[in-house]
Amino acid sequence: xxxxxxxxxxxxxxxxxxxxxxxxxxxxxxxxxxxxxxxxxxxxxxxxxxxxxxxxxxxxxxxxxxxxxxxxxxxxxxxxxxxxxxxxxxxxxxxxxxxxxxxxxxxxxxxxxxxxxxxxxxxxxxxxxxxxxxxxxxxxxxxxxxxxxxxxxxxxxxxxxxxxxxxxxxxxxxxxxxxxxxxxxxxxxxxxxxxxxxxxxxxxxxxxxxxxxxxxxxxxxxxxxxxxxxxxxxxxxxxxxxxxxxxxxxxxxxxxxxxxxxxxxxxxxxxxxxxxxxxxxxxxxxxxx
Amino acid sequence: xxxxxxxxxxxxxxxxxxxxxxxxxxxxxxxxxxxxxxxxxxxxxxxxxxxxxxxxxxxxxxxxxxxxxxxxxxxxxxxxxxxxxxxxxxxxxxxxxxxxxxxxxxxxxxxxxxxxxxxxxxxxxxxxxxxxxxxxxxxxxxxxxxxxxxxxxxxxxxxxxxxxxxxxx
Numbered sequence: 001x002x003x004x005x006x007x008x009x010x011x012x013x014x015x016x017x018x019x020x021x022x023x024x025x026x027x028x029x030x031x032x033x034x035x036x037x038x039x040x041x042x043x044x045x046x047x048x049x050x051x052x053x054x055x056x057x058x059x060x061x062x063x064x065x066x067x068x069x070x071x072x073x074x075x076x077x078x079x080x081x082x083x084x085x086x087x088x089x090x091x092x093x094x095x096x097x098x099x100x101x102x103x104x105x106x107x108x109x110x111x112x113x114x115x116x117x118x119x120x121x122x123x124x125x126x127x128x129x130x131x132x133x134x135x136x137x138x139x140x141x142x143x144x145x146x147x148x149x150x151x152x153x154x155x156x157x158x159x160x161x162x163x164x165x166x167x168x169x170x171x172x173x174x175x176x177x178x179x180x181x182x183x184x185x186x187x188x189x190x191x192x193x194x195x196x197x198x199x200x201x202x203x204x205x206x207x208x209x210x211x212x213x214x215x216x217x218x219x220x221x222x223x224x225x226x227x228x229x230x231x232x233x234x235x236x237x238x239x240x241x242x243x244x245x246x247x248x249x250x251x252x253x254x255x256x257x258x259x260x261x262x263x264x265x266x267x268x269x270x271x272x273x274x275x276x277x278x279x280x281x282x283x284x285x286x287x288x289x
Numbered sequence: 290x291x292x293x294x295x296x297x298x299x300x301x302x303x304x305x306x307x308x309x310x311x312x313x314x315x316x317x318x319x320x321x322x323x324x325x326x327x328x329x330x331x332x333x334x335x336x337x338x339x340x341x342x343x344x345x346x347x348x349x350x351x352x353x354x355x356x357x358x359x360x361x362x363x364x365x366x367x368x369x370x371x372x373x374x375x376x377x378x379x380x381x382x383x384x385x386x387x388x389x390x391x392x393x394x395x396x397x398x399x400x401x402x403x404x405x406x407x408x409x410x411x412x413x414x415x416x417x418x419x420x421x422x423x424x425x426x427x428x429x430x431x432x433x434x435x436x437x438x439x440x441x442x443x444x445x446x447x448x449x450x451x452x453x454x455x456x457x458x
Contacts, residue, residue, distance in 0.1 A: 045351075058352075110332075111420025113346055116345065
């Protein structure tokens with residue numbers, strides 16, 4: 001991440017490495033706003049170098065055993081612990097078949113060295129608009145599990161991310177895992193456009209259920225606005241199936257209805273154009289599968 | 290300040306560090322392992338890449354304190370009793386370096402790639418090294434060096450096209 005900072009060092013902080021959830025909560029209670037949890041550190045260390053964050057206490061959560069757990073339970077789905085890295089998730093091999101959209105989203109994140117450190121939960125907690133995993137997780141209807149002084153609570157990813165670098169998490173709380181409901185029997189795919197930059201300028205996550213009670217489609221766009229956007233209009237367009245006609249309609253709807261912003265990376269008008277392109281690409285690919 | 294103990298290229302090294310010290314600075318400044326290069330400082334160029342417990346990571350994004358009790362390997366650690374590793378010889382044979390600044394990281398990354406996958410395709414090579422840059426643009430020579438060590442039957446490399454290696458996206 002480069003914002004042109006002249007700093008190469010980190011601000012002063014005290015490093016803590018708790019080994020249990022209770023210890024983590026104890027440290028958060030003790031230090032409150034002065035503390036920042038660290039998973040892979042990829043985001044936090046970059047932010048600290050830029051002096052966008054200067055926590056007095058850094059709490060490394062990689063020593064907490066329960067945070068390293070990656071469970072794929074039949075009927076319950078996938079539970080990804082807070083310290084599970086993107087590389088571990090990809091190597092686990094459970095994503096490719098049933099959670100294709102997430103596999104495609106995270107296998108193209110940054111590079112293998114970064115994926116060795118970066119965690120899925122860290123991705124979510126950064127809540128940076130151009131991160132690729134949140135749209136995929138929202139399309140999969142994933143939830144964030146949070147522990148705090150009053151016990152645990154669960155929040156859908158769609159409401160956990162409130163805005164850019166703004167999440168539904170109190171200073172004394174910690175995310176313990178992200179839970180993804182079983183996606184067996186769904187078809188899904190992810191597409192992004194980066195234009196050679198290090199960030200996505202637009203991304204789309206599609207999950208289509210063929211049968212059962214949840215028959216229908218979920219289409220979520222990322223990197224075009226301050227938070228991921230689910231599009232009912234695009235979902236409606238492909239409800240009856242993915243055909244050349246419905247793909248055209250969906251692409252038009254995406255471009256027309258999904259609100260895009262101007263920023264340093266791209267103009268809203270360009271993003272509107274990209275929405276048409278990536279919607280067409282992702283749906284055509286799903287059509288041919 | 291606290292003392293950490295890290296096994297670097299097989300040798301246990303103990304030093305006093307500050308909590309906010311980067312693994313990159315620990316290796317370069319405290320241990321004088323200068324093959325680990327400091328260039329972008331923000332995880333983009335990949336020239337500070339090292340092996341931490343056997344996995345390639347960018348040491349500018351790792352705290353030194355995180356390496357306490359763990360094993361770090363740098364390009365110096367892949368030679369065998371002073372004998373260059375096959376990929377190192379191949380880099381020499383193909384002139385796969387111009388200024389040489391990025392070479393240690395590329396040697397380490399391609400060495401690891403070949404260890405995990407003795408016959409990498411061009412796409413495998415691109416994927417494994419998307420996190421590295423070579424500003425001199427020796428990508429084609431690196432590709433040839435990897436092909437030399439690869440277990441696959443050698444075919445004459447195609448005429449050079451514009452390099453696509455190392456351009457992240």
